[in-house]
Amino acid sequence: MNYMRKYIKLLEDHHIEGSFSYDRAGINAPRAVQQAIEEFHNLPEEVKKNTPLPYYILGSGTPPYKMSREDSEYTDKSSDPSTTCGNCEFAYQKVISKKYICSQIRDEIQPPGWCNQWVKGK
Numbered sequence: 001m002n003y004m005r006k007y008i009k010l011l012e013d014h015h016i017e018g019s020f021s022y023d024r025a026g027i028n029a030p031r032a033v034q035q036a037i038e039e040f041h042n043l044p045e046e047v048k049k050n051t052p053l054p055y056y057i058l059g060s061g062t063p064p065y066k067m068s069r070e071d072s073e074y075t076d077k078s079s080d081p082s083t084t085c086g087n088c089e090f091a092y093q094k095v096i097s098k099k100y101i102c103s104q105i106r107d108e109i110q111p112p113g114w115c116n117q118w119v120k121g122k
């Protein structure tokens, strides 16, 4: 059982009401994040239950509050094979499209890529 399912089961087992309402989320967030949260609130309850808000925001694409490719000096090919998006903490692969995205910079990334935000993944 993955961590998200364990978390959901824990909430259900303890009858924690409103766990997926995120009433205070985004109060001081940039407008783009607030819009994503509004979209999330309009999703069917079953979808919200299986997609925690942080996953939804990250998976919804590469929103404008992330750093630009220019500012992060992103390149599709790292000059150092030991520091690539493929071993960076901030890289994610979308479940359905299989495309790689990053929690720090906008747009699609490539596993051999690199930027100045690189942090060794765990």
Ligand code: SF4
Residues within 6 Å of the ligand: 072, 074, 084, 085, 086, 088, 089, 090, 091, 102, 103, 104, 105, 109, 113, 114, 115, 116, 117, 118, 119
């Ligand atoms: S922070 Fe930079 S190096 Fe790390 S995954 Fe994102 S783009 Fe790649």
